[in-house]
Amino acid sequence: MTRLTTATAATGFATFALLYAPQPVLPQLAAEFGLDPSGASFAIGAATGALALAVVPLATLSERLGRRRVIVWSLAVAAAVGLLLPLAPDYPVFLLLRVLQGLATAGVPAAAMAFLAEEVGALGVGAAIGALVAGNSAGGMVGRLVAGVGVDWLGWRAALALVGAFGVLCAVLVALFLPDGTTRRAPSTRSDVRAGLVSAVSDPVLLCLHAVGLLGTAAFISLFNAIPFRLAAPPLSLPARFAALVFLAYAAGGLCSALAGRLSDRVGRAAVAVGALGVAATGALLTLPDALPAVGAGLLLFTGGFFAAHATASAWVGARARAKGQASGVYLSAYYLGSSAGGALGATAYAAWGWSGLTAAITCWLALAAAAIALAHLLTARAPAQNSSGTTTPGSAAISTSPTRGNRFRPDSSPNVTDRASAGTSTTTAPGNT
Numbered sequence: 001m002t003r004l005t006t007a008t009a010a011t012g013f014a015t016f017a018l019l020y021a022p023q024p025v026l027p028q029l030a031a032e033f034g035l036d037p038s039g040a041s042f043a044i045g046a047a048t049g050a051l052a053l054a055v056v057p058l059a060t061l062s063e064r065l066g067r068r069r070v071i072v073w074s075l076a077v078a079a080a081v082g083l084l085l086p087l088a089p090d091y092p093v094f095l096l097l098r099v100l101q102g103l104a105t106a107g108v109p110a111a112a113m114a115f116l117a118e119e120v121g122a123l124g125v126g127a128a129i130g131a132l133v134a135g136n137s138a139g140g141m142v143g144r145l146v147a148g149v150g151v152d153w154l155g156w157r158a159a160l161a162l163v164g165a166f167g168v169l170c171a172v173l174v175a176l177f178l179p180d181g182t183t184r185r186a187p188s189t190r191s192d193v194r195a196g197l198v199s200a201v202s203d204p205v206l207l208c209l210h211a212v213g214l215l216g217t218a219a220f221i222s223l224f225n226a227i228p229f230r231l232a233a234p235p236l237s238l239p240a241r242f243a244a245l246v247f248l249a250y251a252a253g254g255l256c257s258a259l260a261g262r263l264s265d266r267v268g269r270a271a272v273a274v275g276a277l278g279v280a281a282t283g284a285l286l287t288l289p290d291a292l293p294a295v296g297a298g299l300l301l302f303t304g305g306f307f308a309a310h311a312t313a314s315a316w317v318g319a320r321a322r323a324k325g326q327a328s329g330v331y332l333s334a335y336y337l338g339s340s341a342g343g344a345l346g347a348t349a350y351a352a353w354g355w356s357g358l359t360a361a362i363t364c365w366l367a368l369a370a371a372a373i374a375l376a377h378l379l380t381a382r383a384p385a386q387n388s389s390g391t392t393t394p395g396s397a398a399i400s401t402s403p404t405r406g407n408r409f410r411p412d413s414s415p416n417v418t419d420r421a422s423a424g425t426s427t428t429t430a431p432g433n434t
Contacts, residue, residue, distance in 0.1 A: 003179065004116075004119065004178070004179060007174045007178035008112075008178075010170040011071060011108060011112055011178075012138075013138055013139035013166075013170050014075055014139060014166070014167045014170035015108045015109075015139060016143060017139035017140070017142060017143025017166055018082045018101060018105065018163065018164070019047055019048065019101070019140075019143075020143060021082070021144065021163040021164075022044060022085075022147070023224060023228070024144050024145075024147050024148030024243070024244045025147050025148065025156040026040040026041065026225060027040070027232050027240070028151055029043055033090065033091040033094075037226060037229050037347045037351045041225045041344050041347035042095055043098060044225060044340075045339070045341070045344045046098040046099050046340075047099065048337075048343070049099075049102065049337065050099045050102030050103045050106070051102040051105055052336035052337040052340060053106075054102070054103045055109055055329055055333055056197075056326070056329040058074075058106050058111070059326075059329045062111040067115035068178055068179075068180060070110065071108055072175050072178065073107065074104050074105060074107025074108050074111075075108065075167070075174055076175070077100075077104035078171075079164060079170070079171040080168070081097050081100050082101065083161060083167075084164075085161075085164065086156075086157035086160050086164070119179065140250055141250040141251065142166075143166070144250075145248075146159065146163050147160060147163050148241065148243065148244020148247065149241045150162055152239055199326065200321065200326045200329070203320070205379045206317060206321060206327055208372040208373070208379065209316055209317050209331065209372070210317075210334040211368075211369070211372040212273070212309065212310075212369045212373060212376075213313060213332075214337055214342070215342070215365045215366070216277070216306055217310070217335050217336070217338035217339045217342060218338040218341070218343065218365050219280070219284070219342070219365040219369075220302075220306045222347065222349075222358060222361070222362060223287075223346070223358070224247075226347060226358055227243075227299070229350070230350075231243035231295075236290060246299055249296075250303060252300050252304035253303050253304060253306070255304065256304035256305070256307050256308040256311075260276060260307075260309075261315070269312050270376065272308065272312050273309050273370075274370045274373050276308035276309035276312065277305060277366045277370045278305070279301055279302075279308070280301070280304075280366055281305075281362075281367070283297075283298045283299065283300065283301030283302030284302050284362045285363070286301060286302075287299065287302070288359055310335075313331075313373070314328075314331055316376070317331050
């Protein structure tokens, strides 16, 4: 189990360190390649947009090729591209490399959670996915900090190369320690996959929750794409190594996600998600004054509120859906589409109207996400959940089954995985009322 935990944590660390490492050096990219904030933001959007498009196809491919193979090769290719990024001679080549990195990275969320559920069984899956998400949080924070702190002394190319080297080290650890799959699964047929996808996009409650992932992530990435420009410009004028410290606000995400899970048991998912979105909006508004204490406090509230809402919504997807793999894949696609398209729109708003214009856009997106939560709650009260074939079943709770071990075939779905894990960057158990 120690080997599996090490490999799992390294998987999560490498994925998010590589994916978001360029975020704190966006001002330096803009200066070197003659870009405005909107153009520089494509350094993030190119990768996350490619990931959004690739995650569902790679999830299907992992059914055929094996999940371990997809995870190992995805990380290896993503890390190798990370070492090539500093060598990009111009911005179009840099963006092409980021697209390739996003396509490669998509193999990890597409396969990792299902792999863990199959290998460790029902009793150990929570701890295993906890290690994955701990790696996600640490990688997302450390990758940004390494690049942001290092850019003042090393330049953006060497700073990104350092993150790429960390990615290579993690990929080696995963290749060495991630066990071979011991559980064989009955292969999914085309009709199974098609029915699951139809279920994931035809249930109106799930569509509302996918919208929450899209809108919430659009707001979150927009703010963190623009904050390096805000902090570097007058009157704050912070050096990059100090501006990068704002990414320590990510630590609030893990704490608030866990708190959201416990509160959901008491007051229901809808109330927790709407409240968390309200906290995020309050945090965004607190960043309006040109005062570092206000900006710092606002970022903590904004980050904590976003992660709590994201964790609650994605756990709700797991509890609602019967075709859990496909529903989680669609939620991930919406999540990363929000990161890509929404991040670009937010950067455009910042370039055109400044920080106040960006804050207005973010607040509107969070309000729309809250409206989607309210609609999901109303629809849940009126309609039962769908199963994987599109018919209805009484109630929305997921059926928990214990994974089998050895060489026996197991069912195609892993219901207990997405009940415990939120898609993407954070996890919590939130089996409470809707």
